[in-house]
Amino acid sequence: MRSIIPIGPFHPLQDEPENFLLTVEGETVVDIDVNIGYIHKGIELLAQQKTYDQTVFLVERICGICSITHTVCFCNAVEDLLKVEIPERAKYIRTILGEIERIHSHLLWMGLAGHFIGYNTVFMWTWKYREPILDMMEYLTGNRQSCGMLKVGGVRRNLEDSRFPALLKTLSEMEPKIKMLAEAVQDDPVLKARLEGVGVLTKKDAIDYCVVGPTARASGVDIDVRRDDPYAAYPYLDWNVIVLNGGDVYSKFLVRVLEVLEAIKILRQAVKQIPKGDFLLEIKEIPPGEGIGRYEAPRGEDIHYVRSNGTNFPERLKVRAPSFINIPSFTASCIGQQIADVTITLAAVDPCYSCTERMISARDLSGNKKYSQKDLLEISHQKTLEISRNLARPADLPKLKKYL
């Protein structure tokens, strides 16, 4: 018997409005429909009415979590159009801000993932560890998110050297906690049973659907814009690209945990090597032409295409956020899954709907069985509980129940 499950648009699972439409046969998902377009505000059209300096602030508000991503990417695009090199210090400052953002974004996702499968402890832990990082952002730039630091040709304000020791102290306090989290994920039998083999995106599908970022790297596709199309200070630093071959949610979780550790490594080197000097290159006019900017966002590759006609306003700005290309891969990874696994599979690509500027609409088909999002979450939690019951010895059960 086939039935259709609409999810959303307003539900407690994620903070943004979104909606999925699953067709299920018994417990198995056979089709997923993606109809979108609700929180569309027309940012690309709005950019054509704003000057280049104003557009930087506009693209910062495409997405709050990736505020540095979109601004740096836009600046990269305009600098590619102009064919200019920005000052060294500006490159390092962009790197530092970008990596701080990557840490807090990954921690945010891990918390939400823990919440979906019923580990609220993980949710509370990671969000607690995220706070010092946001404090550091405020200490360095003046705001927790959306700091308004970027400008075409460099950065708008300087970072004071005297504030870096506090950043290093925070990082060294954070590192053992992240390692503890990584070990907890790898050692925990329940978490492993719940995430391993779930929502597999094969390497071929990953290439066909052109997915990017941690979603692709967990499927064995070795891409990273920081290495493949270097921008900012990444060519001067020593770091690794994390690639795993599993393709399941467990690999995606692990890629993100390891990337946080890698980001801490990059930050330490950047703070040590940052040179003194200018941080802004003055740009007087923007000639006609076109430019493409790329940036490795926490969720994957971000692309901005800018076309100028010689005036003060961009003629066309095209924004391709990573979620836009990652979301259609649900079709490949969700089909054949159980309903209980769908929530975590959908969440595993870290979809960001403000970036994508759109969302998914529900159709109400009468006579069909319906689950609300709350029910789905409950199903997901029950499965975790069942697995933990089967795995744990009777003596461990009360101890485990505490965490569920």
Next chain:
Amino acid sequence: MKIQEFIEILKSKSKFPFEVQQHSEKRVYIRIARENLKDIAIVIFKEMNAKFSIASGVHIREGFEVLYHFTFDKDKFICTVRTLAPHDDPKLDSLVSIIPGATWIEREIYDILGVQFLGHPNLKRLVKAEFLGEKEFPFRKDFNIKKFKEDHGLAPKISFIQPVEQTVKKSK
């Protein structure tokens, strides 16, 4: 593989003419006629293993220009294929049968510019199905935002100028 080598390989593999414009060491733009779009997609995506990043549509004087951005991650450059759909016949071949990842972006270009993609399996408007008219495409140059907002009740009709003019006339 550098851009020069890439162009030579492309020339040897393809049987159609194209125009090359090299912007910098990392960016190259290729202009082709719209009949050859599918052929070049097969060559670049299937045979040369590029990654399809995105397509962007622009309304220019000659018609609707659609740019397909292909990234070569190992070789560190981007190849952009540009093609034109004229005003009187805004149609292009769909690439979905070759690149599944192009599904959404073709729907989006159809939505904002009104370029039709022939052979697309599900060509619905992606973002704004229920509130734009059949012939309203916001990214066309003749789209009037102020008039649009007034028609759809998104902005109140404000007339500051008229009363001022009337008072001036009266005083005369």
Next chain:
Amino acid sequence: MPNLSTRWLKKSPWVYHVGTGGCNNCDIEILDCLTPRFDVERFGIKLVVSPRHADVLLVSGPVAYHIKPRLQEVYKQVPKPCVVACIGACACSMGIFKDAYSVAGPVDKVIKEIDPNAIFVYVPGCPPKPETMIMALVKALQKI
């Protein structure tokens, strides 16, 4: 003697979060209020999963055209009296998206279309800090 329902409201307000097309920043800061650093649950402020249980609506973002009827629908389901908190500059006044073509209006304008007597509290900032939001809720409850 004060109304029974407002007395309950003062003790422990339950909030429901509606994202109407903002940039995600305010939404994340709202979730931040729940986590150990700020932990609003110790004051009895709790995020609920259905608008029918809520006393306070937290709305973030300019109201995009498609989300407008849904926001009005959510507002109708909330038991009255209730408070609508406009979180962030976009929700208060549309902010940077004022000239965008598919934005219907700020939150107060959209909700006043169906209920002219609605109570609003405005939290400006981009994004407002969690402390600001907690203070705004406290002020809103004094208003009732």
